[in-house]
Amino acid sequence: MRLSVFGLGYVGCVSAACFAKEGHDVIGVDVNPQKVGIINAGTSPNVESGIGELLRKPLVLGIGAAVLFSVVGIVALISFWPSSKVDTTPEANNVPVAPKRDMALIKGGSFNIGSNNATGALKVHLVSVVSFYLDKKEVTNAEYAAFVKATGHPVPTLDPSDEAAKGGYWKPWNGTDAPAGWERFPVCNVSVKDAEDFAEWLSKRDGVRYRLPSEEEWEYAARNGSTASLFPWGNSWAEGRANLNGRSGPRDVGSFPEGATQTGLLDMVGNVWEFTSTQVSSEDLKIIPQELRDPNSHIMRGGSFAEKINDGFINSADRASFDNTRNKFPAVGFRLARDGQ
Numbered sequence: 001m002r003l004s005v006f007g008l009g010y011v012g013c014v015s016a017a018c019f020a021k022e023g024h025d026v027i028g029v030d031v032n033p034q035k036v037g038i039i040n041a042g043t044s045p046n047v048e049s050g051i052g053e054l055l056r057k058p059l060v061l062g063i064g065a066a067v068l069f070s071v072v073g074i075v076a077l078i079s080f081w082p083s084s085k086v087d088t089t090p091e092a093n094n095v096p097v098a099p100k101r102d103m104a105l106i107k108g109g110s111f112n113i114g115s116n117n118a119t120g121a122l123k124v125h126l127v128s129v130v131s132f133y134l135d136k137k138e139v140t141n142a143e144y145a146a147f148v149k150a151t152g153h154p155v156p157t158l159d160p161s162d163e164a165a166k167g168g169y170w171k172p173w174n175g176t177d178a179p180a181g182w183e184r185f186p187v188c189n190v191s192v193k194d195a196e197d198f199a200e201w202l203s204k205r206d207g208v209r210y211r212l213p214s215e216e217e218w219e220y221a222a223r224n225g226s227t228a229s230l231f232p233w234g235n236s237w238a239e240g241r242a243n244l245n246g247r248s249g250p251r252d253v254g255s256f257p258e259g260a261t262q263t264g265l266l267d268m269v270g271n272v273w274e275f276t277s278t279q280v281s282s283e284d285l286k287i288i289p290q291e292l293r294d295p296n297s298h299i300m301r302g303g304s305f306a307e308k309i310n311d312g313f314i315n316s317a318d319r320a321s322f323d324n325t326r327n328k329f330p331a332v333g334f335r336l337a338r339d340g341q
Contacts, residue, residue: 100206103133104263105340106217109226113219115317122319129220131340134213137253137266138186138274138335139198141178147198148176150205156189159328169249170330184252186272186333191326192298195275195334202336213337215278215299215319222268222302222316224261230315232261232268237309244270244313247305250331269316270307272333273300280321297321304331 108131114122141156148155155173158165170189171179178185190198192212199210213221223229233241241259243251247270254266261268278299300320307313322329 100208101210101336102136103336103338104136104221104265105131106134106221106263107131107225108340109220111220111223111226111228113216113317115230115315118314118317118319119312120319121314121317127216127220129216132213132217133338133340134217134221134265135335135337136264138271138333139195140184140253141187142183144187144190144198145177145183147201151197151201153194153197153201156187156194156328158189158330162329165330168330185250186253186267188250188272188330188333189328190333191328192275192322193325194328199336208338210336210338212275212277212298212334215276215301217337218274218276218301219317221263221265222261224263227262230317231259232265232316233259237315242270243267243305244303244307244309246308250305268302270303270305272302272304272331273320273329274302275300275332275334296325297327298325300332306331 106129108129110126110128112124113127114124116124144156147153155176157172158170171182173179178187195212199212203210222232224232229235231237231241238258239245240256242256250271253271256267256270259269260266276299280297280299298321300322301318302316303313303318322332
């Protein structure tokens with residue numbers, strides 16, 4: 001639209017020249033032709049007057065027409081200029097929006113998954129992982145409480161039939177709230193189905209599709225991608241870098257910053273075991289006791305506060321599973337992933 005002002009002025013000048021060429025007079029303009037300043041010595045007064053007439057008509061008319069058409073252009077510009085502001089948000093321009101959660105981008109690559117000595121570990125083999133985002137911290141009680149209040153979903157509860165869970169740190173929730181002081185504990189005593197329901201609700205709320213990470217994604221992130229370190233911080237156990245090794249219960253998420261991965265992921269070892277979206281394989285089922293075999297059960301990774309190093313937990317390649325999708329335990333939680341852009 002801005003170009004129209006200059007365009008109309010140009011049209012005015014061209015029109016004026018054509019108008020003058022056709023011999024039209026300029027009305028109400030008194031110009032002394034002698035002031036034009038191009039009279040040659042020896043030129044007769046008649047010739048001098050004729051030159052002045054030829055010059056003054058296109059000049060004056062061109063100026064007047066240029067002004068007229070410029071004014072028209074400005075009026076048109078104001079009339080047709082959009083009244084609403086241009087939407088420059090990333091969404092309006094199809095630019096990928098950064099995750100609303102505190103997530104780390106895990107760039108894709110290949111690595112040797114598994115271990116030759118970790119508990120239940122996969123046999124070492126090369127796998128490739130595409131880029132994805134992963135929560136820097138485990139989902140907390142406070143986050144889960146928001147889900148419970150918004151949907152009426154049942155709160156985490158202790159499985160009364162699980163004798164192994166009794167006598168531990170667990171306290172029941174106060175209505176739809178976790179016990180005071182536990183707000184930033186990782187949410188526990190939830191099943192895979194509960195975790196999937198939470199991810200579905202959060203996806204609708206945020207307009208972003210969240211999900212559980214696959215087993216391959218989880219190990220790739222915990223072992224620093226292609227580096228494939230045995231622990232998030234390196235290749236050997238270091239006390240004080242994780243809530244693990246026979247401790248009494250979970251801690252606030254992110255309480256061990258020294259144990260972070262290179263991408264800033266926290267508690268990838270210890271605190272609580274974490275669900276993945278990967279179901280047990282036929283090879284897994286062969287080593288699971290007959291009475292506990294369920295092809296729908298999911299792999300868990302990372303270990304918990306209760307495991308002892310080298311006695312129940314070896315390194316980041318360790319694996320475990322529940323016998324069905326609705327089992328829950330006070331040392332098992334989860335974190336969320338989402339596809340990369």
